[in-house]
Amino acid sequence: MRVAIAAVVAAAAGAVAAAPGPNPDSAFEVDVAHYRYDDSAYDYCYAEYPSAQTYAPVADAQLELVQAVVRHGDRTPVNYIAPRAGDEPWACDAVENTYLHAAGEPAQNTTGAFRQVIAVPEWNRQFGFENQIWRGSCEEGELTDRGKSQHHALGSQLRQVYVDKLKYLPAELSSTDAVYLRTTHIWRTKNSAESFLAGLWPRRSIAPDTAIPLHTYPKRIETMYGNYDACPRLNSLLSEITATDGYQRFLKDQGPLMARLAHTFGVSGSHWEGSWDGYFDALHARKCHGMKLPCAPSQNGTATAECATADDVAQVARNANYEWAYKYRDGPQAGVLTRLTIGSFVGTLRDQLQARIAGKTGALKLALYSGHDSTVWPLLAVLGADNHSTLWPPYTSNLVFELWKKQDGRRVVRVIFNGQTLRLSESAKWCDMDACPVDTFFARINQFIPTDIAGECAATS
Incomplete structure (x- = not known):
């Protein structure tokens, strides 16, 4: 499974400059950039808390x-x-x-x-x-x-x-x-x-x-x-789910973005292939503190202009949300x-x-x-x-x-x-x-x- 996922990302590496576009065969119901997650009032950095002003007990x-x-x-x-x-x-x-x-x-x-x-x-x-x-x-x-x-x-x-x-x-x-x-x-x-x-x-x-x-x-x-150590079947289930046509279309659709960010972050390996978890964490932990988003490592001491952007943060969030929902709620074997x-x-x-x-x-x-x-x-x-x-x-x-x-x-x-x-x-x-x-x-x-x-x-x- 890791070989298949790596191939998807590697194939996309040649198109890292291209922004993800509409894909009629995508697993998403609409264009991947705007699929049905209303995140207009969403803030990953802060959850809302119960309020005594609006809280009402169950009647009687x-x-x-x-x-x-x-x-x-x-x-x-x-x-x-x-x-x-x-x-x-x-x-x-x-x-x-x-x-x-x-x-x-x-x-x-x-x-x-x-x-x-x-x-x-x-x-x-x-x-x-x-x-x-x-x-x-x-x-x-x-x-x-x-x-x-x-x-x-x-x-x-x-x-x-x-x-x-x-x-x-x-x-x-x-x-x-x-x-x-x-x-x-x-x-x-x-x-x-x-x-x-x-x-x-x-x-x-x-x-x-x-x-x-x-x-x-x-x-x-x-x-x-x-x-996953105590329950090895979790690994096989994840492999089955990520091998489905729907998830593979999703990976292919968003492959160029994943490849570009992997290069920008200077990361590689199976942990960074086939899942948006690591990218979401690395970007949002910094976003929540108002820190600079990561840039590609310098080359021969010369700073690079290739950096993650606010649009990347938003799209990675959409991808990560879709991935979790597909694996645990919506997809086969979820x-x-x-x-x-x-x-x-x-x-x-x-x-x-x-x-x-x-x-x-x-x-x-x-x-x-x-x-x-x-x-x-x-x-x-x-x-x-x-x-x-x-x-x-x-x-x-x-x-x-x-x-x-x-x-x-x-x-x-x-x-x-x-x-x-x-x-x-x-x-x-x-x-x-x-x-x-x-x-x-x-x-x-x-x-x-x-x-x-x-x-x-x-x-x-």
């Missing part, structure tokens, strides 16, 4: 549980491009009130607070390694100071809704029984959760009985994103791919809701799951979100599931995405996301929950 009902699945905040790129002269530094200096304690001992502050500092030493430039990492205080893929502020703001907004307006969550967290917290093993999701909770309960002490347990799964059994990517985590959410209905969750009121775009996006595909809602999840995207009990005993689930009731596609309006009967909700998501994930992941067809 009592709130029983809130599950918040969030994407981490603003971060540095995870797809590395060698820095260019004049690049601005990345800042990740904010203090993190993190502490350690020995296993088996009380969760108390025995080591003192610390903050992580990424140091780029002065000798780095002297000995010629300056082109191996950018300037500043950040690692690749690290939460920036802006990302921490975004999650603090999100937590503050939810405090206005669930503490101040609804009186659902306690104003002060005297016991952690009301909160369940889980993140992936990656630091940016941990730091995002920490910042979120600092906004939700800003005066929380570090006393032992208020230390919130932070649950993570080992990387090898993680379920909050596609686990349902199976989504099931094996996020289905086990969907099962976690369902089981927690069912446990609350059965009265088995004790004092639990809020479950916070801090993950990635690859957590939020497949969940949106499971729910059948419309094209606007399935634009690439912005930093700090927040998908909230609320369980309400009506006065007559019936239970409903409300789904809120980035401050608004989730909108479904015309072909998938299976329920009212403002108050979906819980049995209808479970019937929908059960289709995506594997009963034998290990067996399904090992299957070849």
Whole structure:
């Protein structure tokens, strides 16, 4: 499959100067530059948050549980491009009130607070390694100071809704029984959760009985994103999907742009072939900070005029959005791919809701799951979100599931995405996301929950 994809990109290299044009055989319903994604009000850099001013509770009902699945905040790129002269530094200096304690001992502050500092030493430039990492205080893929502020703001907004307006969550967290917290093993999701909770309960002490347990799964059994090591069938499914005529037409149509940007970025290899993920990340991380877009490496010390443009950023976004939708929602085998990517985590959410209905969750009121775009996006595909809602999840995207009990005993689930009731596609309006009967909700998501994930992941067809 990689050979086929590479051939498409290589064949396009001779036409890198040509702008992508209409292709009547394209997989897109209209000209690829204007296919049906309304991104006029879309901002990848900032997600919208729920607002106490516009939020209204479900009528004649009592709130029983809130599950918040969030994407981490603003971060540095995870797809590395060698820095260019004049690049601005990345800042990740904010203090993190993190502490350690020995296993088996009380969760108390025995080591003192610390903050992580990424140091780029002065000798780095002297000995010629300056082109191996950018300037500043950040690692690749690290939460920036802006990302921490975004999650603090999100937590503050939810405090206005669930503490101040609804009186659902306690104003002060005297016991952690009301909160369940889980993140992936990656630091940016941990730091995002920490910042979120600092906004939700800003005066929380570090006393032992208020230390919130932070649950993570080992990387090898993680379920909050596609686990390709544990589930090898994901690789074969992706190969099948990208080999389809529709996806190959899409690659051919946009091949000239991909080839030109690969040259501009100075990148090559399978990671940069056949997918727009890396290009989207490299461009948008810089765009969100107002940084200069990448230019081609200098030749013999002479600067080049070949640079990525704002139009490139917009088209890469369209391509990346189409790619994700094709793979996880619209294309052949999309349902199976989504099931094996996020289905086990969907099962976690369902089981927690069912446990609350059965009265088995004790004092639990809020479950916070801090993950990635690859957590939020497949969940949106499971729910059948419309094209606007399935634009690439912005930093700090927040998908909230609320369980309400009506006065007559019936239970409903409300789904809120980035401050608004989730909108479904015309072909998938299976329920009212403002108050979906819980049995209808479970019937929908059960289709995506594997009963034998290990067996399904090992299957070849």
